[in-house]
Amino acid sequence: MARRNGLRLMEGSEPEREPATPSWEAVAREHGTFMYTVAYRLSGRHDEAEDLVQTALVRVERGLGTYEPGNLRGWLSRIVTNVFLDETRRRKRRPVQPLPDEPDRVIAGAPGADDALTAAELPAYIQTAIRSLPPDYRTALVLCDVVGMTYPEISATLDIPVGTVRSRIHRARSSMRDLLRPHLEAGKEVEQ
Amino acid sequence: MTTDVAALLSAYLDGELTADERRQVERALEANPGLRGELTELGQTRGLIRGLADVEPRRPLVATAPPRPPQHGRHRLALAVVGVAAVWLVVLSVGVSLGSLPIAPDVDQLALQHASAGTTMDFEPMAFDEMADDPAVLDDVGHGMERAAIYQADDVTQVRYSDGQHDLSVFHQRGEVDWDEMPDAGEMAMMDDGPVWMSTMAGLDVLVTQRGDLVVTIVADGDMDQEMTMEASVMVPEVEMSEGLVDRLVDAPRNVFDRF
Numbered sequence: 467m468a469r470r471n472g473l474r475l476m477e478g479s480e481p482e483r484e485p486a487t488p489s490w491e492a493v494a495r496e497h498g499t500f501m502y503t504v505a506y507r508l509s510g511r512h513d514e515a516e517d518l519v520q521t522a523l524v525r526v527e528r529g530l531g532t533y534e535p536g537n538l539r540g541w542l543s544r545i546v547t548n549v550f551l552d553e554t555r556r557r558k559r560r561p562v563q564p565l566p567d568e569p570d571r572v573i574a575g576a577p578g579a580d581d582a583l584t585a586a587e588l589p590a591y592i593q594t595a596i597r598s599l600p601p602d603y604r605t606a607l608v609l610c611d612v613v614g615m616t617y618p619e620i621s622a623t624l625d626i627p628v629g630t631v632r633s634r635i636h637r638a639r640s641s642m643r644d645l646l647r648p649h650l651e652a653g654k655e656v657e658q
Numbered sequence: 659m660t661t662d663v664a665a666l667l668s669a670y671l672d673g674e675l676t677a678d679e680r681r682q683v684e685r686a687l688e689a690n691p692g693l694r695g696e697l698t699e700l701g702q703t704r705g706l707i708r709g710l711a712d713v714e715p716r717r718p719l720v721a722t723a724p725p726r727p728p729q730h731g732r733h734r735l736a737l738a739v740v741g742v743a744a745v746w747l748v749v750l751s752v753g754v755s756l757g758s759l760p761i762a763p764d765v766d767q768l769a770l771q772h773a774s775a776g777t778t779m780d781f782e783p784m785a786f787d788e789m790a791d792d793p794a795v796l797d798d799v800g801h802g803m804e805r806a807a808i809y810q811a812d813d814v815t816q817v818r819y820s821d822g823q824h825d826l827s828v829f830h831q832r833g834e835v836d837w838d839e840m841p842d843a844g845e846m847a848m849m850d851d852g853p854v855w856m857s858t859m860a861g862l863d864v865l866v867t868q869r870g871d872l873v874v875t876i877v878a879d880g881d882m883d884q885e886m887t888m889e890a891s892v893m894v895p896e897v898e899m900s901e902g903l904v905d906r907l908v909d910a911p912r913n914v915f916d917r918f
Contacts, residue, residue: 498719499712506713519719589710610672611707617674636668643703650702
């Protein structure tokens with residue numbers, strides 16, 4: 467399977483020999499930003515990301531005893547993702563009334579084709595677009611384009627067929643493309 | 659055919675097609691400029707997502723104690739809270755007496771019990787071993803407030819926490835808060851996803867809330883940060899009864915994962 471390019475977050479998790487099982491503190495120190503990034507991309511909110519990582523670290527601590535060294539970041543990604551999906555299912559059973567976002571985190575509605583986002587604003591807009599995706603599509607997309615997993619890895623993480631992974635990623639990207647179209651560079655060929 | 663091929667474009671970009679599928683897509687791309695345009699847009703979209711920077715946590719993740727799962731909905735608090743609260747769902751076996759009568763806690767007596775440091779006549783000191791199975795008896799409630807003593811009077815349990823300078827008591831009893839009977843001297847507010855009653859009496863902050871099937875009353879020294887009082891109230895687990903179940907699931911309280 468060809469190695470993906472340009473996906474920083476999975477760098478360092480290649481199957482070179484991992485040291486003996488790390489402590490949870492070491493995991494939090496060395497991979498905390500990675501876990502938080504995944505959690506934030508999934509949830510779109512810092513407070514939710516913090517809660518997700520908190521819960522994930524508890525599961526990490528409990529699971530380290532049985533963790534077999536191999537792909538630590540893949541394992542951590544699975545934990546964070548499962549925590550996110552568990553929380554999503556819990557909310558479906560018990561809706562909560564969210565408080566309004568802090569003012570500096572309120573993202574404006576989709577800008578029109580004539581509205582130009584600055585380079586500083588674009589990442590937040592992309593994150594808003596990610597958050598607008600249904601959770602199932604969002605997790606597949608984040609695992610692919612943020613974590614850098616292959617489709618078989620995503621299939622194993624989410625316990626869904628590879629065909630479903632394909633479908634979800636394509637639908638997620640298509641939705642993202644529609645939202646981001648004004649900001650795509652017209653006529654620029656993509657490098658594969 | 660074009661629609662079918664279009665659905666393969668993302669997998670084509672990601673190098674996840676079989677050799678036959680890849681050839682199929684490439685033939686279609688060669689013949690269809692519109693499809694090539696779609697591929698370009700999908701690729702650029704993918705590039706924008708993959709180009710997003712890492713996100714740094716707002717607060718350090720590593721602390722001196724093992725992590726504790728957060729209180730669900732804690733982040734919904736309007737106030738900027740500190741520390742982490744745990745939510746535990748405890749399923750108790752059939753036969754446990756369920757106190758579901760409406761209760762208006764005697765906040766005057768509970769405040770007196772707190773202020774007297776456990777010397778009012780109704781409350782008896784309890785050893786932790788005797789209370790180890792009570793999921794509402796926590797090791798600490800954050801901010802260095804560690805369990806100092808436990809008392810019990812009839813069906814009311816008091817756990818006193820202290821950081822050496824300030825004391826905070828958490829009283830809990832089975833039942834449902836009778837909000838209509840709470841003293842008028844207090845005020846009602848919404849916190850998390852439920853109501854709370856709050857008041858100040860004799861220099862003490864008092865808060866009453868419902869946690870699952872528990873009526874929880876917090877009494878805290880008046881010079882404590884009120885945010886700490888409110889946060890302590892959501893540290894208490896939501897204890898819920900479930901009929902017909904015979905298994906008891908208890909997850910023992912863990913040390914707090916201090917986020918600061």
